[in-house]
Amino acid sequence: MKYMVLIAGPEDQRDGLAEQDRAAAYQRILGWWDQQTKSGKVLEGYELQPSLTATTVRRDETGNVTVTDGPFVEAKEMVGGYAIIDVADLDEAIELVSGWPSSGTLEIRPVVNQG
Numbered sequence: 001m002k003y004m005v006l007i008a009g010p011e012d013q014r015d016g017l018a019e020q021d022r023a024a025a026y027q028r029i030l031g032w033w034d035q036q037t038k039s040g041k042v043l044e045g046y047e048l049q050p051s052l053t054a055t056t057v058r059r060d061e062t063g064n065v066t067v068t069d070g071p072f073v074e075a076k077e078m079v080g081g082y083a084i085i086d087v088a089d090l091d092e093a094i095e096l097v098s099g100w101p102s103s104g105t106l107e108i109r110p111v112v113n114q115g
Contacts, residue, residue: 002043002111003093007081009104011050028101036085041096045083077105084111 017025036042051071058066071078087093090108097106 001087001089001093002113003085003087003090004109004111005045005083005085005093005097006079006107006109007083007100007104008077008079008107009102010076011078011080013103025102032099032101033083036083036096041085041087043084043086045081047081048079051078080104 033042033045054069054071056068056070058068060066085093085096087096090110093108097108100106
């Protein structure tokens with residue numbers, strides 16, 4: 001079963017880290033990513049640019065479109081990346097995501113099968 005994992009946390013959580021500590025954090029994340037990709041559980045995913053680069057498009061019920069700079073909502077935690085995973089069930093998804101090597105919030109959602 002495929003799930004999308006939304007990876008969120010404070011965008012500035014690594015700002016106060018020394019360069020050496022920041023590099024070590026990325027190494028842990030890249031190691032986890034590589035291991036899960038090789039196992040076939042992570043199909044794809046990317047880190048996202050900061051929320052200040054976001055563009056939000058809103059379309060109301062009458063068809064009017066509004067385009068604004070910035071994220072959809074203001075929050076302390078922002079989505080910073082995502083992964084598409086392929087596992088047997090939600091329990092396996094939770095087990096996989098529980099091994100994420102960094103702090104933050106990871107939201108797991110089933111992908112709708114269109115075919």
